[in-house]
Amino acid sequence: MDRTSATAPTGPPPRRSRRRTPEVFGVRVDVRAAVWSTGAVLVVLVGVYLGSGGLQWFDAALAGYLIGVLLGVFATVYRYLIWIQRPPTARLNQRGWESFRRSGRVGRNAVGLVGLVGTNLLAQGFIRRRSTVRWAAHQLVFWGCILAAAVTFPLTFGWVHFESVGQDGSEYKAYLFGVGTGSFQAMSVVGFITFHLLNIAAFLVIAGVLVFLYRRLRDPGALAVEREGDFLALAGLFAVSVTGLFLTASSLWLEGRYYSFLNNLHALTVILGLLYIPFGKLFHIFQRPANLGIHLYRDAGREGAQQECRRCGRPYASQMQVQDIKEVLPMVGFDYSSPDGHWQETCPACRRAGVTIAQTGRVGGFG
Numbered sequence: 001m002d003r004t005s006a007t008a009p010t011g012p013p014p015r016r017s018r019r020r021t022p023e024v025f026g027v028r029v030d031v032r033a034a035v036w037s038t039g040a041v042l043v044v045l046v047g048v049y050l051g052s053g054g055l056q057w058f059d060a061a062l063a064g065y066l067i068g069v070l071l072g073v074f075a076t077v078y079r080y081l082i083w084i085q086r087p088p089t090a091r092l093n094q095r096g097w098e099s100f101r102r103s104g105r106v107g108r109n110a111v112g113l114v115g116l117v118g119t120n121l122l123a124q125g126f127i128r129r130r131s132t133v134r135w136a137a138h139q140l141v142f143w144g145c146i147l148a149a150a151v152t153f154p155l156t157f158g159w160v161h162f163e164s165v166g167q168d169g170s171e172y173k174a175y176l177f178g179v180g181t182g183s184f185q186a187m188s189v190v191g192f193i194t195f196h197l198l199n200i201a202a203f204l205v206i207a208g209v210l211v212f213l214y215r216r217l218r219d220p221g222a223l224a225v226e227r228e229g230d231f232l233a234l235a236g237l238f239a240v241s242v243t244g245l246f247l248t249a250s251s252l253w254l255e256g257r258y259y260s261f262l263n264n265l266h267a268l269t270v271i272l273g274l275l276y277i278p279f280g281k282l283f284h285i286f287q288r289p290a291n292l293g294i295h296l297y298r299d300a301g302r303e304g305a306q307q308e309c310r311r312c313g314r315p316y317a318s319q320m321q322v323q324d325i326k327e328v329l330p331m332v333g334f335d336y337s338s339p340d341g342h343w344q345e346t347c348p349a350c351r352r353a354g355v356t357i358a359q360t361g362r363v364g365g366f367g
Contacts, residue, residue: 033081040077041070044157052158053178065156068271072278079278080286087331089290091324096293099300109296116292133215140208141237148201152270199248202241209238233281239269297321309347311354316347 022029048066052058083089100109119125124142128135154160154176165171165183172191173183184190193200212234216222243266250259277283301318308315325344329336336343346354 030078030082030085033078036081037074037078041074044070044073048157051177055158057161057175057178058158059155059161062156064267065152065270068267068274069153069156071271072274075275075278076283076286079283083287084290087328091328092294092297093290095297095300095320095324096290099296100293102300113292113296116295117289120292120295121288131215133211137208137211137215140204140211142208144201144204144208144241145237147204148198151197151201196248198244202244205237205241209234209241229281233276236269236273236276236282240266240273243269307345309350310341310345311350312347314347 022031048058049055084093100106100113102109124135124138127138159177161175162172163175165173170187171183171185174181174194184194186195216226216230243262246262247259247266250256250262277285301320305319306315307317307319307322322344326337326342329344343351
């Protein structure tokens with residue numbers, strides 16, 4: 001809906017039926033979401049126990065990180081389930097799956113969905129069309145975080161560990177779920193990359209954060225829509241990356257001095273970062289995959305009947321989309337119906353014209 005065409009509701013919004021939810025310390029708790037979140041935590045714990053050979057390869061020094069992961073999993077799953085229940089999101093989710101399962105289109109949609117994962121989630125082409133600089137920053141942060149997660153979580157869960165081969169410690173063997181996968185020389189290129197993957201990820205993230213900061217501090221458009229949460233997310237990513245590099249610096253160049261303090265500092269930034277995900281800007285990491293269904297929804301709408309403007313008669317959207325909006329708006333407290341017809345049955349151009357005519361009449365005309 002065009003924001004410039006918003007008008008006051010013509011009547012009181014209909015009452016929405018809500019499940020009775022208990023309160024904990026004055027905060028409403030969605031029982032179903034809490035149960036699913038607890039189940040997700042239990043799945044992670046079972047995965048840790050089984051994947052680490054009954055905790056045989058679990059590193060107790062990483063217990064703090066595991067606690068942070070469990071808290072982050074609970075909060076993220078809970079927030080996601082609350083978000084997916086909101087009327088607009090729930091309707092888009094429903095229509096997305098209906099569009100995917102259309103008769104005779106499941107195979108084609110499955111192939112198209114794989115393509116969307118590559119272009120929208122991995123390559124993020126929609127950002128590149130807006131700005132190459134923004135795209136580069138997103139790619140640096142995205143792949144840096146993916147690399148860090150691919151290393152950190154398996155190590156924390158005890159799914160991956162290394163053992164020295166022989167007595168001189170010059171060769172190591174990697175084990176995945178307790179199964180040997182191959183050995184490498186510690187001083188070789190493979191060994192250097194393997195033991196510095198997190199440092200590589202940190203440099204990627206830091207580079208992306210710096211590009212983001214440069215753009216946000218110099219681009220007038222970015223400054224106009226700047227919010228405090230944007231800088232908080234960048235500060236968190238920067239803190240996690242820099243404190244991780246401090247650990248390497250302490251080991252390589254400071255003979256281990258301050259390592260205990262730096263390790264605790266890094267663990268604190270990581271745990272706080274995990275807890276921040278469901279409550280801040282980084283939550284769109286989990287929202288973005290759900291948005292892929294919108295592309296299928298749009299394709300189904302284009303192939304279906306089109307809504308014609310009641311004022312000018314030109315088609316401007318699919319009838320399915322217009323009908324969905326008409327049904328969802330009252331659920332969130334807006335009612336744009338009138339004796340002359342629903343406001344959503346008017347195309348955006350005619351809405352703007354209608355608002356201009358109404359404003360002109362309100363002030364007695366111009367000229």
